[in-house]
Amino acid sequence: YQDGQNGYIWQSASGQANGYNYTLVVKKTDETSTPLKGASFQITRDRSGQIIDTVTTNDQGEATVTGLLMDDYTISETKAPAGYDFIDPVHVHADQFDNTAKTAVLTVQDKTLTTQLDVDKTWDDHDNQDGIRPDHVSVQLYANDQPSGSPVTLNAANNWHHAFVNLPVMKNGKRITYTVKEVNVPEGYTPSMSMSQARCDCGYTITNTHTPEVTRIQGVKTWDDHDNQDGIRPDNISVNLFADGVKIKTTHARKDTGWVYSFNNLPVYKNGKKITYTISETPVEGYTSTTTGFNLTNKHTPASTSVRVVKKWDDKDNQDKIRPNSIQVQLMANNEPSGSSVTLSKDTDWEYTFTNLPVYKAGKKIVYTVTETSTVTGYT
Incomplete structure (x- = not known):
């Protein structure tokens, strides 16, 4: 029959009334069957959707709900013990309730979180x-x-x-x-x-x-040009850097930095192999370049000339027999004596050639002249 206050009541064939006198025991364990305290469950009656109770397991890992009808229920874990994961909702059906003991026992196992x-x-x-x-x-x-x-x-x-x-x-x-x-x-x-x-x-x-290893390449430019005698030395030169034969950088060596150049922060390795660095110089007109390590030498041979001097006599072939046996002449460079005087005589055919004379001094062309330094009596 139906109890208007308490809902449905069933009566068994033996005549025994089965009302709100069933018990549900929820046992909570871990994966090793050790009881777990502190798990909370919400008990919901499936037929009505009513939350019947919320219980928490004790030290023995058990939680008991009494006063239930023999019906279908959903057990939902609302709080898992610390370190454990929640279980999915579990269903208890009416036929799981033992009619003699009026109890259904449900063991649920939590997995370690x-x-x-x-x-x-x-x-x-x-x-x-x-x-x-x-x-x-x-x-x-x-x-x-x-x-x-x-x-x-x-x-x-x-x-x-x-x-x-x-x-x-x-x-x-x-x-x-x-x-x-x-x-x-x-x-x-x-x-x-x-x-x-x-x-x-x-x-x-x-x-x-790891900060890759780096190196520095430095060199000096040296000039072999008689202190820029011809005045053609530039104020700077270009130095090219090659890594394993491939040009990667260009820098300059300058007069105002003492003709020192450098390449800084160069990687020592590429793909684990040591890089071979070499240099070359952009050609300088009038100079030949040689490289020793990372030092450069530019060589220029200064231009040279010669001056020939010939002594001529206008004395009717020494008719008066007063012609001297020799005279002295002095080479002049820009009106300044250059070297020692030389002797002209009949033995030299009264001539001399000054050789290997620089054409320039400090970049300016030298003017050469010859002056007779001895006094010849009776001649003008």
């Missing part, structure tokens, strides 16, 4: 310019600052990535703090760690940084 920690290795080494990057590294997981499990290997084959999965969230009721650390940092690298959420809620990126 787990998390995932991802670790990625990145390299800041100019794409392994120096060729010292290892082909793998090892990373150790730590739980509360204690090693957890064995180190894992990161390499190109796994994209320098590893996911630590199924890690328990709690231990003894306290949340576990997970960290990672690189084992044996490669020589020449400095590690740094940053949090990452690119793959999951918790992860780390370990960056190994």
